[in-house]
Amino acid sequence: MSDGQGQTRTPTPTPTPTPSPSIPPTKKMPVIVLAGQPNCGKSTIFNVVAGLKVNTGNFAGTSITFTETKVQFEGDTFILIDLPGTYSITSSDMAEKVARDYLLAGNVDVVINVIDTSMLARSLEFTLQLIEMQIPMVVAFNMIDEAKRKGISVDIDKFKHLTAISAIPVIGVKGEGVDHLFKSAMTLLRYNKYQPILPVYDREVEDSLHSIIQCYPPELHSHFRVNERFISIRLLEMDEEFIKTVSSISPSWEEIVSKERQSLAQKHNWPEEEVFSSHRHAIVLNLYEKITTHKRTQQKMDLREYLDRIIMNPLGGLLTVFISVLMMFFTAFGLGDLLSKLLDSPFIKLNIIIDGYQRGIIHSALSGLSQGLQAGAGIVLPYLLPLLLLLAIFEDTGLLPRIAFMMDGILHRFGLHGKSILPIILGYGCSVPAIMAVRNLETERDRLLSRLIIPFIACSARTVIILGLVGKYLGPWWTTIVYVGNLAISLIVSLLLSKFNRDISYGIIMDIPPIRYPYPMIALKKVWLRFYEFLKLGWPIVMLSSVALSILSLYGIDEVVNKILSPITVNNRSY
Amino acid sequence: MKGITVNGQALEFIHEEQQEEQQERMIISLLYIKRGVAARITHFSGGKATIVRLHDFGLYRGRIVRLIKIAPFGGPLLVEDIEGQARLMISQKLAAQVFVEELTTQMQQMGSEYE
Numbered sequence: 001m002s003d004g005q006g007q008t009r010t011p012t013p014t015p016t017p018t019p020s021p022s023i024p025p026t027k028k029m030p031v032i033v034l035a036g037q038p039n040c041g042k043s044t045i046f047n048v049v050a051g052l053k054v055n056t057g058n059f060a061g062t063s064i065t066f067t068e069t070k071v072q073f074e075g076d077t078f079i080l081i082d083l084p085g086t087y088s089i090t091s092s093d094m095a096e097k098v099a100r101d102y103l104l105a106g107n108v109d110v111v112i113n114v115i116d117t118s119m120l121a122r123s124l125e126f127t128l129q130l131i132e133m134q135i136p137m138v139v140a141f142n143m144i145d146e147a148k149r150k151g152i153s154v155d156i157d158k159f160k161h162l163t164a165i166s167a168i169p170v171i172g173v174k175g176e177g178v179d180h181l182f183k184s185a186m187t188l189l190r191y192n193k194y195q196p197i198l199p200v201y202d203r204e205v206e207d208s209l210h211s212i213i214q215c216y217p218p219e220l221h222s223h224f225r226v227n228e229r230f231i232s233i234r235l236l237e238m239d240e241e242f243i244k245t246v247s248s249i250s251p252s253w254e255e256i257v258s259k260e261r262q263s264l265a266q267k268h269n270w271p272e273e274e275v276f277s278s279h280r281h282a283i284v285l286n287l288y289e290k291i292t293t294h295k296r297t298q299q300k301m302d303l304r305e306y307l308d309r310i311i312m313n314p315l316g317g318l319l320t321v322f323i324s325v326l327m328m329f330f331t332a333f334g335l336g337d338l339l340s341k342l343l344d345s346p347f348i349k350l351n352i353i354i355d356g357y358q359r360g361i362i363h364s365a366l367s368g369l370s371q372g373l374q375a376g377a378g379i380v381l382p383y384l385l386p387l388l389l390l391l392a393i394f395e396d397t398g399l400l401p402r403i404a405f406m407m408d409g410i411l412h413r414f415g416l417h418g419k420s421i422l423p424i425i426l427g428y429g430c431s432v433p434a435i436m437a438v439r440n441l442e443t444e445r446d447r448l449l450s451r452l453i454i455p456f457i458a459c460s461a462r463t464v465i466i467l468g469l470v471g472k473y474l475g476p477w478w479t480t481i482v483y484v485g486n487l488a489i490s491l492i493v494s495l496l497l498s499k500f501n502r503d504i505s506y507g508i509i510m511d512i513p514p515i516r517y518p519y520p521m522i523a524l525k526k527v528w529l530r531f532y533e534f535l536k537l538g539w540p541i542v543m544l545s546s547v548a549l550s551i552l553s554l555y556g557i558d559e560v561v562n563k564i565l566s567p568i569t570v571n572n573r574s575y
Numbered sequence: 576m577k578g579i580t581v582n583g584q585a586l587e588f589i590h591e592e593q594q595e596e597q598q599e600r601m602i603i604s605l606l607y608i609k610r611g612v613a614a615r616i617t618h619f620s621g622g623k624a625t626i627v628r629l630h631d632f633g634l635y636r637g638r639i640v641r642l643i644k645i646a647p648f649g650g651p652l653l654v655e656d657i658e659g660q661a662r663l664m665i666s667q668k669l670a671a672q673v674f675v676e677e678l679t680t681q682m683q684q685m686g687s688e689y690e
């Protein structure tokens with residue numbers, strides 16, 4: 001960030017020129033946004049202040065759309081937005097575009113840039129881009145604990161000094177520093193004093209930028225809600241979407257930028273598409289080296305490292321997958337049985353009470369209601385809860401991306417790849433978020449393929465039926481076989497479909513985050529979040545249909561229905 | 576020559592360039608480096624989208640990476656960006672478009688050429 005050659009500007013124009021001690025009442029509710037690279041802990045921080053609202057997980061792309069909530073903090077109210085992770089402003093996948101468009105729309109009052117401190121060098125690339133955007137910003141150095149483990153320590157005061165941006169160390173999972181973080185975001189909102197030191201590039205690049213900005217077409221002002229320098233940089237960096245927009249409005253200016261870019265590339269003898277980002281990379285490295293000290297601790301072989309090695313070994317990996325699946329069924333089965341037995345006696349008492357009523361419509365409705373309650377509590381609950389708990393633990397440990405890594409080779413034979421296994425595994429929880437997670441895949445072909453096969457995966461609701469029926473009558477082994485068979489069908493479908501639509505992507509690159517211990521409180525809250533969905537949507541349906549059925553049977557209508565269906569059902573009953 | 580996507584032609588091109596440069600420095604595609612050996616990224620082949628993606632994950636020219644392992648059944652590579660502290664899974668297709676020079680064994684290999 002060199003010396004900051006006075007390139008300080010005031011941020012987006014504000015309606016109140018004089019600093020006021022509290023948020024101007026005329027203004028709409030202020031918007032604070034959490035932005036950062038994937039898996040840096042945005043949703044975790046969001047949940048600390050918002051109560052549990054969004055899902056978190058130890059893999060890139062847990063959030064694919066933004067979530068907003070109203071937060072009350074020290075007497076002020078603001079809207080807090082959790083954005084999907086994005087590696088850079090030049091976004092490529094759909095979730096990243098959501099984040100980018102949100103930031104560019106110009107409705108954001110303060111950005112909280114969340115950084116994974118244990119991967120500081122890479123995270124700073126995005127931070128620099130955000131600085132250039134000049135939206136008032138606070139930086140959260142998250143995962144300080146993880147960084148310490150890797151022997152990285154950051155001089156946050158020095159960062160503040162070099163950038164003139166406030167920064168706070170945070171440990172999201174423990175909630176440490178989060179209060180402080182929002183305090184400084186509020187300070188920024190109140191006093192509106194944001195004058196960051198903008199990155200200064202090489203002489204040649206700055207000269208280029210200067211001459212480009214000199215002839216910035218005024219028509220563009222009404223089009224973009226971001227500053228000229230930022231737009232010029234986007235174009236120099238060959239950001240296709242900006243190029244498209246600009247060349248439709250002011251093709252001559254686009255031409256000028258393009259010439260400058262070519263001459264820069266020639267001067268440095270680098271490809272055009274790399275020249276600008278490499279310059280920024282140089283600044284990032286410079287900043288990184290100034291604020292970071294790296295103790296080359298001998299990588300201690302702790303338990304996590306051991307686990308990692310076992311999972312990432314062909315045999316160990318397959319075993320892990322297999323054991324995880326078995327574990328899922330056996331816990332669901334064992335725990336489920338236990339829970340459902342516990343619930344038996346209260347229901348017997350309930351039935352005795354209901355039987356005290358006179359036969360008639362009230363009795364039927366009540367007993368239908370009670371049956372619905374029992375179905376939910378006795379069959380769904382005991383099996384669903386353990387399943388959700390395991391899924392929550394899987395998500396937070398970092399097991400999923402490792403499975404993706406190990407399975408990628410095999411999946412290729414079926415036209416899929418490792419990354420597409422994430423939505424598939426999520427599909428075992430519920431098809432809806434799984435299909436949403438598909439947005440995280442890069443090519444339309446992959447998205448289409450995954451969307452088509454996810455419905456074949458047995459989601460937890462269907463799993464409950466499989467467990468409740470197959471599990472109860474045939475045992476856990478058969479359950480596993482039904483399950484694996486289910487997966488086989490999905491793979492065959494995928495294989496057939498991929499014959500019509502070949503993979504033409506440039507290849508996959510994905511983060512393998514460190515193994516993390518799940519935090520019990522977070523895992524339990526996640527279970528509750530998903531269970532609540534079932535309570536809200538699934539259970540009422542079960543109860544209602546149960547009441548309906550009970551009343552129908554009072555009038556003998558169910559007999560009629562049974563008769564009509566008997567060609568299908570009678571054979572099965574004769575077993 | 577720029578903006579090449581992966582297809583038969585492009586791979587040929589990669590091959591040619593590789594042979595050209597091999598005479599001066601040992602530059603090979605990431606796909607062929609030895610396990611555990613540190614290597615410096617020299618350049619990329621492939622189009623704009625590829626380069627943006629690689630940059631997103633901290634893979635710039637000059638960065639030092641190390642191959643940790645390759646997944647079974649022709650699966651992806653597990654690569655560590657030593658300075659950035661990140662571990663990445665990179666498909667073979669993409670790894671073929673990243674060129675590196677091996678650092679620690681560089682001298683040895685030059686020696687063997689003279690023998």
Ligand SMILES: Nc1nc2c(ncn2[C@@H]2O[C@H](COP(=O)(O)OP(=O)(O)OP(=O)(O)O)[C@@H](O)[C@H]2O)c(=O)[nH]1
Binds near residue numbers: 040058397
């Ligand atoms: N050790 C440690 N882990 C953390 C910290 N903050 C978050 N995590 C974990 O990091 C993982 C990612 O957290 P998320 O909040 O889902 O990350 P995100 O930024 O929302 O990720 P995307 O939605 O994928 O962009 C989770 O497993 C968290 O439990 C922290 O301060 N320390």
Ligand SMILES: [Mg+2]
Binds near residue numbers: 042043056084085
């Ligand atoms: Mg998230």
